[in-house]
Amino acid sequence: MKSTNPATDEVIETYDDHTADDVDSILEDAVSASESWAETDITERQQLLENAGEILRDRQDEYAELMSREMGKPIDESYAELEKCAWVCDFYAERAGEFLSDRAIGSEPNAKTFVSYEPLGAVLAVMPWNFPFWQVFRFAAPHLTSGNVGLLKHASNVPGCALAIEEIFREAGYPEGVFSTLLVGSDTIEDVVRDDRLDAVTLTGSEGAGRAIAEQAGSELKKHVLELGGSDPFVVLEDADLDAAAETAATARTINSGQSCIAAKRFIVADEVFDEFLERFVSEMEGLEIGDPLESGTEIGPQAREDLMEGVHEQVEASVEAGASLECGGEPLDRDGWYYPPTVLAEPPMDSPAAEEEVFGPAAAVFRVADEEEAIELANDSHYGLGGSIWTADLDRGERIAREIEAGCVFVNELVKSDPRLPFGGVKASGYGRELAREGIHEFVNRKTIWVQSAGESDDVPQTE
Template identity: 60%
Template sequence: MDVINPATNEQIDRYEPDTSDDVEATLSRAQTTFQTWRNRSVREREQLLAAAGDILENRIEEYAQLMTTEMGKPITQARAEIEKCARVCEYYATHASAHLQPDGHPSPPGSSVQTVYEPLGPVLAVMPWNFPFWQVFRFAAPYLTAGNVGILKHAENVPGCAEAIAEVFDDAGYPDGAFETLLIEVDQVSDVITDDRIRAVTLTGSGPAGRAVASTAGENLKKTVLELGGSDPFIVLDDADITAAAEAGAWARTLNNGQSCIAAKRFIVHSDIYDVFLDRLRDEMISYTIGDPLDETTDVGPQARNDLCANLHSQVERSVEAGATLEIGGEPLDREGSYYPPTILTDIPVPSPAANEELFGPVAAVFEVKDENEAITTANDTEFGLGASVWTADRDRGQAVGQRIDAGCVYINQLVKSDPRVPFGGIGKSGYGRELAEAGITEFTNRKTLWVE
């Protein structure tokens, strides 16, 4: 596995893929470790997770540098990602015991009925490159603390991040086999899923990857959680604070170089403020510094791979050919690396890629609507349903609009984000199941009824 720095297109490392013997040894260790790990007290597992969080805090710079060189995230955002991983460790180290407490139920006199939460076993996690630490800790912190063991199949362009994460758990004192990583190709994943020792699968990734994993897991009657793509609407109503909405919208579209499932992708703007908002959004996006992601002043770095940059540009070109207007950007930068500038499209026809597909890069598709009802209709005119954002001066109005949006989460006067304290996940082609909060730690448990006479 060759690791290419997307800012320079230079090879920076090479990793040897795991052999079939390596895979067998990993699965065997995971199964053996689970038999004892499941019997450790939740408090012991919380203490180990707290230690993992401390390690992350102490190695922020090391891991941020690694992340940036492997996938191009601006260094300031890479540091913030490591800090967020430490926070999710802190959250579950503090609250796991409460989340896993048995639930009592009404029962006949003299009997006791509870639901208890027991771990399932080895869980396979197929994770993406765009948030190479956060996506992993989002699953590992709750699932391991619930008593499962984890096996990570990370994206092939971030193998260094995968091994660094395994290092965190090793150094925190987790037993051998509690968390391991497999450096394997995509076409080997199906065989791992079908192995009897794997009891559940979680995936964050594309729709095709989700369908493949869900199909294989379903054939083998294994629980899955899928967090897939999104084409999140960013609704700006006529009474919104235009400056605040434009600032937040530009950042929500370009964060992580625009490569986020929950990025603001479709800007749906009331006609009364459309022109002013578009001018403000354009000014914000033009102001961003594009450059070396290791430079502290960089706002937007490269796309993670050349092929991703080329695909994004193809979507923009096809949208313009279909009738969309290019306001800014729209051409890969003439420099080393996979750089695509902040871009705005307006007058977008349906169908076109900007209207119907997920644009995984710093490209904002802006739609004008005449009223609130049209805004809701446009927001829901998608196969995706991950997140949404609504901007209005009237909180009650925002809540009412939010309740009519088909999505896993809606934020009023705030950009969409994943937070350890609240459940996260989507509907439709954005997947199913929930991560984080109490819902996240109980997803991969056996909710066992325990009836005692």
């Protein structure tokens, strides 16, 4: 397993894959740790999570450079990602006890009835390369603290990040086996999912990977959560603040050099302001600083792999051939590394890749619509449903339209983002289940109903299923 710098195409380090015996041993350690970890007092689990957050902040320079070298993230974004990871540790260190406390439910006068939240056991997290620390911590922070043990199968191009995260939990004081990394390829995961020692699975990744995991986990009747791709609409209505919309649009499309599931990808603009928005948007995109991801101030780094850059370029070329107007960008940069420039395609045909597919790179498609009704229709004309953004001066109007957008989260006058305090996830082909907030920590627990009846005082209740 190789770690390669996408800005230079140089191999950083080579790692030995785990063998079948290694995987078996790791699973056995997880099972061995599971029972005692589930019985560990919640306050102790919260303290260990707080320790992990402190390590993230103490070693942010080391981890930020690791991320930027291994997958090309601009260094300023790497620091921001680490701070967000520390934040999610802080959040659950403070709130997990509240979220997992018994919930009383009224029933009969002489009975105590409540819901108890109990861990499921060993949970496998199959995580992507694009946010190599954040995706893992938003899984681990709630679910380790709820008493589960975690197994991480990270993307094969970020093994250094995977091992660094494992070390963070070890140094924070987590017992052996509570969090472990599996350095294996995707072909091994099917066997892991089928293993009786595994209780649940979560995946963040492509639609294809999600379908495979869902099929495997479903056949084993194992709980699973999927956060998959997206083709998020960014709707600009005629009364929007165009300066703010255009500036935010460029950020929303190019965060992580465009490699984000919740990046804005389809820009749906009212005809009345289409030309003005397009001009400002192109100007913002052209003004972004492309450079070495290790240099502060770089806004666009390389794509994480050469094949990913080539894939984006193929989608752009096919969309232009279909009739889209190329407003800027559109060609890989002539420099070392896998760089693709900020690119804007105006009015691509509806059967072009820019309209039909998820474009996982810094290429934006801008569509013209006649009115609000057509904007909503086009926003929902996608088999994805992860996020959406609405821009309007009328907040009541924005809220009303947000309710009509088919997505897991919709923001008005703001870009789509995940936040530890808010549940996050999609609908349609963008997956199911939720991460973060109270809803997220409840995904991998047994929400057990308990009825405690006073002896000899049971009322007559219909005995039905």
